[in-house]
Amino acid sequence: MFRITARTVLELGSELISSDIIAFYELIKNGFDARSKTGVEVRFDIPLSRGSYQRLAKEVSSGGNLVELKKLIISALAPRASAAAVDGFREAIEAAENSEDLQDRLAEAQARYNTIVVADTGSGMSLDDLERSFLVIGTPSRKREVEAALRRGEREVPYLGEKGIGRLSAMRLGERLRVETARVEDSRLNFLEIDWQAFADIDAMLDQIPVSPTVGPHKPSPTWSGTSIIISNLSENWTESRVREMAEYDFARLTDPFADPGERPRIAIFWNGERKAIPIMPSALLSAAHARVEGCYSVVDGSPTLTCTIEALDLGFAHPKEREVITLSVEDLQSAMIGRDRHIEDSALRSVGPFSFEAHWYNRRRLSRVDAIGEQRAVRELQEKWSGIMLFRDRFRVFPYGEDEDDWLELDRRALRRSGYTLNKTQFIGRVSISRTANPMLVDQTNREGLRITPEQQVFLEVIRYAVQDRLGAFMRDVERQYKNQKVDLSDAQAQVTRLEDRAKSAIRRLKRLTPPEGDEAIEDLQQTLFEFTEFAARARQRIAEVEQESRQMIDMAGVGLMVEVVAHELARASENALKALDRLRSKDVPDSLRPQFRTLQAELKSVSKRVRILDPMSVSGRQRTEVFALDELIRDTIEAHEAQFDRHNIRVFPDLPDRPVRVRAVKGMIVQILENLISNSTYWLDMRADREPRFKPEIRITLESGPPTITFEDNGRGISPDNREQVFKAFFSLKDTRRRRGLGLFIAREAAQHNGGTLTLAESINPETGRLHRFILELPEGAQL
Known part of the structure; x- marks a missing residue:
């Protein structure tokens, strides 16, 4: 039987909860899972900032008049902090009998009275709940109920969390935890206190750390229920400006900002009693988008369908508002998302489940004044603030999708290889909506940093990338081609031709090393074919340069480029197949056995030669000649x-x-x-x-x-x-x-x-x-x- 050391809990907490916002997210979800009647409140009660504490601790350690030092500390306390925290802090300081005692009391007061409280008015926990559920890491109760809901085919998920490890989030925020909770039927509060430092003993086993709940005083009212998670001995330096920034960015994006404000789960943030506004994304910002794509992936009677609506609203030149609706059936999805290589089974198209998405694109240089927002600068700043395509499950955020450093749709990477419309992630404001019951195979990684890599997750990504990267981008280029006579960039096709030529040349070099002298004639034929193709490719590239300024540039450039690519692919494939055939005979010292292989090689070369000859009318001399x-x-x-x-x-x-x-x-x-x-x-x-x-x-x-x-x-x-x-x-x-x-x-x-x-x-x-x-x-x- 395994035994677990106490410090394993600390390791779990640090590995599974990777950031402060993830920690808050887990604690807030627990409040909503408890069916909180008034939402969840996060209260920062900071009577003495860490910077002030460090300065005062230095003053105390250097000695001085005890009375004056006490006055200095008490005057530094924040007047807006709660009366309980300020009074407790003051009493601790005033009780000091000497400088050394003052130094100890200052450290203890700093650890005790600076707190973060996450409170809800949900169902609460009984003494037995604390013992049997809260103190059980990985408790299965919620997971059982979620799985039962999945089996019943219910649309609403019973719980947002199910792994039973969210309680470790408190460890990320501070060294001490106090839980105050009660159910409706309880007459008194139930308490649980944990000092996470006790788990740092490298010799202690988990069952040797004493942690047990106790019964406290009477509840605030007979019908009250709820839970307060009180975290102290804080790990980070919390300031009013930092909390304000988190409210304006992180907490604003914690629940779906596209939803109606009245329907969004209520989350309230307080700094020393003062509420910090969590902004709402104005609808006028979405209306100011220059293009957008909306999509719905549905699975009806086991058959998946993707419907995308794409709009080009204002691309920076004169054009009408263009709109396109495309529908992809299961056959189209099998090809576009999975393809011929079949790295993913077709069944993943069904098991991924239904989801929806929308992405609004902005040309940031062309953003202008919006009456409901303000001048151009304000609009740009607001667009930047809300930029990113975020993922939400049951209205709550799935991290890290949509963060500044996250490029989950590979928009930036693809943009580096393109000219024209570069669909960078910062140009988008968007969301993708999934649910636990409709998408049971899209499951978070244990560390809450993205979805687990599964066939369904790969299909999910491919669908969204196809809609945003390919369909929206292609539609915008098509509108530009129609109304702005935009020329086509074939740099990708030309690069592919070059890569295929290199493959063929490399194969020939390897063939020379493997082939005995009697195979020289076949090698020469292959080299001659490569030479003919290289000349053909060179003429095609020359023609591309010649027609670059011509009105029929689309046909000439793209047509020649695609045909060159076809022939290059055939040549590379033929030479590589011949190489594989010879590789299989390397260990055989029987020259006659090579003859059938060379006959195969000759047939391949003849095929390529025919392809080059049939494409000869596409050369410069015959390209546009009527005959x-x-x-x-x-x-x-x-x-x-x-x-x-x-x-x-x-x-x-x-x-x-x-x-x-x-x-x-x-x-x-x-x-x-x-x-x-x-x-x-x-x-x-x-x-x-x-x-x-x-x-x-x-x-x-x-x-x-x-x-x-x-x-x-x-x-x-x-x-x-x-x-x-x-x-x-x-x-x-x-x-x-x-x-x-x-x-x-x-x-x-x-x-x-x-x-x-x-x-x-x-x-x-x-x-x-x-x-x-x-x-x-x-x-x-x-x-x-x-």
Whole structure:
């Protein structure tokens, strides 16, 4: 059987209660858990500040006239402190018989009469409650009731706290604790006193420290009930300015500031009898936001749905107020939040439970006077004070989310990699609301510093990041593109291309070290392919520079950049796969065994070469040139170029092409770009479905008709929600996971179709099996066919 040393309690308290505000938070929650009828009051009674005490203690230690020293100490006592504290302090000083006695009495009075009291008028505790519950660390009673409420499916949580360790919070604030409490049926008060210093004895066991409750005097009134936690021998230097600052910031954010003030739990702070105001966040501040996103994550009949409403109100240039509502069904959430890699199981999308959030964005440089707040400076200061996206469970704060030093949504980190709208955390005022019963898997860490890392917590974070980082940011950039002709920053895509090139070069170097002389021919082929691609990438980058000032910069820059990335990825993947094959044969001294591996390598290289050749019309020389070509032949070449990829993903392709050539006049590179994008997207969504349905057989059907020339591209993958039929063509809209999320492909493809006088649409016909849309239609104008 384990035995516990007394000092373990001190270690627990210091580890689990990490800050003063956390300590107050735990004590205040206990008051509300006791069903306090008048809220919770926190009273600082400080007759002598620590600074004054240290100065006076130095005076006393240096000697002097005893009478004069007593007068000096008594004159320094704060007149606004409670009469009981001031009188007790004075009596202790006046009773001193000499300088040494005065020094001891001053120290004892300082420890005894400077107090913090956390009081409630709740149910209180009986003598038996103190013995069997309060003195039991980790008491299970509340946890049992919370778990029972979860099993019953109740909407309201019976208790805010359930771990049974909140009482250690008093240890953070002071060395001595006195509990005064009573239930309605008690006639007298029940007392409990603890000196935490007694637990510091390194040789003492926990059961050797005597702590037991006692019965005190009669209650203030026969019907009174409640609890007062009285903390003395304070650990910190408490001043009026510090308490005021905590009231204005920490205590103001302790409960949900977005809630109606009349419905917020009452918390009152007093300094030496004077109440310190806890400010309320003015609604006018939220109305002054320049953009916002609100979201609701619901789980109905086991099926999760995310609905986001995004608004661009005033982005600093002339534009109407823009509003967008997007809805993500379970299929979309599986892709956007979990993706193909499946590090998290899909079930976490359901078990995370429902929650809501809102985030209001401010361009701090453009904040101006608000009538209900004041001049520009006052508005900026108020926005800074309330900045941060905070997390609340059952209306009470979950720390440290929303603190100045906390970047739980990685807004600052992402902002460093972006130009344009940098969504820094200080630009937001927001909240996320969860509950203990609706979100049982979102549980605090024991030290109250954030949620435990679970699959549900990861889904929770991904949903909010997607809404705030991706959807709001993309919507703002799209509004800017529409009304301000904003150019697209492709620095991320270019950096990705460079990384992929480096991977391929590194793989080739390693292949050279591993490969015997008879493999030189394959290595040379691979190097030549890399050289061709490097030239292609260089020409693409040159073209990016050339079109930077052109009006069609979106199509040219983004289109070339994305295609370069596709080819770079294929090249890197091919070389790395070949390297893995050779690695498996390193220990075998049989040269003939390498031949099949090199045949595989040659096939991979041919695939990449075809990809480069099919993308040749995207080069500088052919990028914008209108030419006559056979559309059916282009489709065949594109399918052939992807044969290795289709085989790798077990995708069957069914082309339905006419017997006679369909010759058209168009920009060939743009048609290639459209087909490449459709194939890339299709492969992703087919993989998503195949990964979740073992018997699924992925298929792509491509049909070409004439009069007018029309390509119908359809797959049997996850499909697209009818709600997002037009959204998928918007710039930066993507439902892929974070690693693959770009959101430019279909936008560029539609622009390319329109440049050729045609249209690219998602047909309204709903697949009866999935209830979603699967069919893209590219229609060129009648006059394009020859």
